Amino acid sequence: MSEFNFEDHPHRRLNILTGEWVLVSPHRTKRPWQGKVEKLELEKKPSYDPKCYLCPGNERAGGQINPEYSDTFVFNNDFAALLEDTPEGGYNKKNLLVAKSEKGLAKVIVFSPDHSLTLPLMEVSDIRKVVDLWVEEYLALAEKDFINYVQIFENKGEIMGCSNPHPHGQIWAQSSIPDIPAKKTANMNAYYEEHGKSILEDYLEIELKKRERIIFENEHFVALVPFWAVWPYEAMIVSKRHVKHIGHLSLEERDSYAEIIKKLTIAYDNLFETSFPYSAGIHQAPTDGNENDGWHMHMTFMPPLLRSATVKKFMVGYEMLANPQRDITAEFAAKKLRDLPEKHFSI
Amino acid sequence: MSEFNFEDHPHRRLNILTGEWVLVSPHRTKRPWQGKVEKLELEKKPSYDPKCYLCPGNERAGGQINPEYSDTFVFNNDFAALLEDTPEGGYNKKNLLVAKSEKGLAKVIVFSPDHSLTLPLMEVSDIRKVVDLWVEEYLALAEKDFINYVQIFENKGEIMGCSNPHPHGQIWAQSSIPDIPAKKTANMNAYYEEHGKSILEDYLEIELKKRERIIFENEHFVALVPFWAVWPYEAMIVSKRHVKHIGHLSLEERDSYAEIIKKLTIAYDNLFETSFPYSAGIHQAPTDGNENDGWHMHMTFMPPLLRSATVKKFMVGYEMLANPQRDITAEFAAKKLRDLPEKHFSI
Ligand SMILES: O=P(O)(O)O[C@H]1O[C@H](CO)[C@@H](O)[C@H](O)[C@H]1O
Ligand SMILES: O=P(O)(O)O[C@H]1O[C@H](CO)[C@@H](O)[C@H](O)[C@H]1O
Numbered sequence: 001m002s003e004f005n006f007e008d009h010p011h012r013r014l015n016i017l018t019g020e021w022v023l024v025s026p027h028r029t030k031r032p033w034q035g036k037v038e039k040l041e042l043e044k045k046p047s048y049d050p051k052c053y054l055c056p057g058n059e060r061a062g063g064q065i066n067p068e069y070s071d072t073f074v075f076n077n078d079f080a081a082l083l084e085d086t087p088e089g090g091y092n093k094k095n096l097l098v099a100k101s102e103k104g105l106a107k108v109i110v111f112s113p114d115h116s117l118t119l120p121l122m123e124v125s126d127i128r129k130v131v132d133l134w135v136e137e138y139l140a141l142a143e144k145d146f147i148n149y150v151q152i153f154e155n156k157g158e159i160m161g162c163s164n165p166h167p168h169g170q171i172w173a174q175s176s177i178p179d180i181p182a183k184k185t186a187n188m189n190a191y192y193e194e195h196g197k198s199i200l201e202d203y204l205e206i207e208l209k210k211r212e213r214i215i216f217e218n219e220h221f222v223a224l225v226p227f228w229a230v231w232p233y234e235a236m237i238v239s240k241r242h243v244k245h246i247g248h249l250s251l252e253e254r255d256s257y258a259e260i261i262k263k264l265t266i267a268y269d270n271l272f273e274t275s276f277p278y279s280a281g282i283h284q285a286p287t288d289g290n291e292n293d294g295w296h297m298h299m300t301f302m303p304p305l306l307r308s309a310t311v312k313k314f315m316v317g318y319e320m321l322a323n324p325q326r327d328i329t330a331e332f333a334a335k336k337l338r339d340l341p342e343k344h345f346s347i
Numbered sequence: 348m349s350e351f352n353f354e355d356h357p358h359r360r361l362n363i364l365t366g367e368w369v370l371v372s373p374h375r376t377k378r379p380w381q382g383k384v385e386k387l388e389l390e391k392k393p394s395y396d397p398k399c400y401l402c403p404g405n406e407r408a409g410g411q412i413n414p415e416y417s418d419t420f421v422f423n424n425d426f427a428a429l430l431e432d433t434p435e436g437g438y439n440k441k442n443l444l445v446a447k448s449e450k451g452l453a454k455v456i457v458f459s460p461d462h463s464l465t466l467p468l469m470e471v472s473d474i475r476k477v478v479d480l481w482v483e484e485y486l487a488l489a490e491k492d493f494i495n496y497v498q499i500f501e502n503k504g505e506i507m508g509c510s511n512p513h514p515h516g517q518i519w520a521q522s523s524i525p526d527i528p529a530k531k532t533a534n535m536n537a538y539y540e541e542h543g544k545s546i547l548e549d550y551l552e553i554e555l556k557k558r559e560r561i562i563f564e565n566e567h568f569v570a571l572v573p574f575w576a577v578w579p580y581e582a583m584i585v586s587k588r589h590v591k592h593i594g595h596l597s598l599e600e601r602d603s604y605a606e607i608i609k610k611l612t613i614a615y616d617n618l619f620e621t622s623f624p625y626s627a628g629i630h631q632a633p634t635d636g637n638e639n640d641g642w643h644m645h646m647t648f649m650p651p652l653l654r655s656a657t658v659k660k661f662m663v664g665y666e667m668l669a670n671p672q673r674d675i676t677a678e679f680a681a682k683k684l685r686d687l688p689e690k691h692f693s694i
Contacts, residue, residue: 004435023428027430081357102359151668154664281664316502316507320649
């Protein structure tokens with residue numbers, strides 16, 4: 001029997017931030033695909049769509065009229081999953097049926113007035129305005145007593161449940177700390193207490209030496225495929241400096257952040273020459289009033305495509321019942337992304 | 348401000364088996380849908396398809412020829428995610444990059460020689476043969492030293508990543524206990540130690556009194572929408588008796604189990620008059636040699652459809668980054684499923 005290695009043998013890898021495992025089956029990439037093939041959405045979008053509820057001057061589902069905004073634009077989600085005026089309350093039947101009311105709010109962050117754009121097609125200076133708005137919203141929400149956690153995210157592409165192609169993201173903010181950030185909070189703070197350093201700082205140090213999973217770096221940020229990546233081309237953008245939340249980024253770091261977002265999303269589009277779908281979001285310190293000294297902000301991109309613009313990875317069956325599984329290794333994915341041309345394929 | 352109630356107010360519910368939460372936003376069902384619409388697959392399938400690699404007598408991808416089987420049929424997956432001959436080994440870089448080799452195996456369980464069938468269209472006596480095969484395989488795998496956990500599951504429908512419509516499921520068995528069953532093991536055993544009873548026995552007692560979330564029951568099994576359901580029409584089939592794994596079911600209980608599987612899957616098909624897609628799987632005691640006295644077997648069905656045969660719930664963005672969210676309540680879903688006609692819509 002040969003010696004164990006990552007390229008040939010099934011193995012599990014540990015996500016040090018959540019404590020969960022992923023099953024890696026690198027030998028399985030030879031499997032033929034006879035399943036679902038997604039339809040391509042490649043029509044060129046107009047810069048303004050009279051039927052789009054996010055374009056400047058148009059009417060929204062709730063009846064409000066959008067202003068003639070010229071860069072970013074934010075409003076309260078007309079169909080928010082979380083509401084401010086939720087009454088306090090709960091339910092507990094012998095600790096077996098347990099529920100708690102949840103206060104919160106949901107916002108929509110429009111990235112640009114131009115309906116035809118996406119982050120990789122925007123200027124770095126315009127992405128910087130999106131970063132500025134994220135910072136502003138995070139800090140304002142942190143001030144509210146009933147908000148202890150702020151989730152900033154983007155769903156891009158129909159296949160990711162995005163119902164409007166106008167470039168936009170969302171913020172859901174709430175009283176409780178949801179499960180995934182709660183696990184990260186516990187693990188990051190515990191590591192900090194033991195080592196006096198952020199876990200991601202130490203992790204980055206190793207990755208920057210090995211360079212097997214690094215996609216790019218610039219002055220203040222690194223984009224890499226984490227050792228424990230679940231989605232085929234999952235990537236993480238991490239600040240080189242130990243920064244708890246985006247409110248602590250310097251103006252220069254914000255530029256650097258905008259730049260690396262553009263670089264990564266161009267690589268994604270170039271990979272299969274398509275507008276690459278993903279969910280992405282920022283994980284950062286809860287706004288619960290605790291020190292959270294171990295927190296180190298990072299942004300995760302979770303794109304579903306696996307083999308081509310039309311064949312995705314399905315997280316079903318085993319994944320829903322046991323734990324996630326992937327075929328290509330993190331090292332293979334990072335190399336693929338790193339080696340792509342720097343210019344967007346459509347330009 | 349009105350008093351908190353489940354029908355109007357956003358709230359979180361606790362999954363007592365995994366310790367995780369789901370955000371419920373019942374007021375959000377009014378949201379319009381402009382997003383992705385799935386294509387319907389409603390063509391009638393033939394009973395035999397010469398190109399299907401699961402039909403009797405046909406050739407598989409690996410070159411093997413299927414026997415002329417007359418009820419169920421099992422074989423080792425030609426593209427297994429887990430392999431028996433994986434060498435031992437691992438990798439650990441300062442507890443930050445952690446990996447372990449993983450031994451295991453994967454099998455395909457064919458439910459019927461008839462290519463056109465699905466579980467709801469099979470006779471109860473034929474579903475019983477599938478149950479018998481699950482039991483046989485579980486017990487045989489439990490005997491193997493390197494197998495400590497056995498995951499039996501079915502992915503049904505293209506939308507659930509199923510690449511062949513021939514009625515079949517899978518078994519992935521391995522050395523480690525994956526994350527979700529590991530959490531259930533800890534919680535179920537802890538409850539048993541404290542109360543001397545199975546947590547699902549006590550939970551069922553409450554549900555059978557309330558009857559708000561019960562879909563059906565028969566002599567030995569209950570089908571219900573769990574209080575903490577994540578997927579819109581998620582359901583759980585639980586044995587009334589505290590049974591650790593399917594190997595302990597009596598022959599009468601196996602009949603009862605087959606019958607309730609048929610009833611539930613007919614209700615699913617009738618809900619949107621379509622062949623209802625889902626991932627389903629059995630959670631039961633690990634085969635790790637421990638007593639696992641708290642374990643109580645149950646089968647979970649996770650169907651993605653939300654509003655119709657073509658509009659599904661997307662678990663993206665907030666769900667991937669924070670925790671799952673649902674719009675319709677478990678009570679609403681249970682009532683819908685309970686009130687459907689008992690006969691399959693296509694007959
Ligand atoms: O084994 P299959 O049917 O080829 O593959 C399907 O089920 C597996 C187990 O649930 C998933 O990991 C795959 O993503 C899915 O496409
Ligand atoms: O809020 P939207 O874009 O209407 O909805 C989308 O994003 C939400 C948050 O990630 C998900 O819960 C929904 O399932 C998805 O369709």
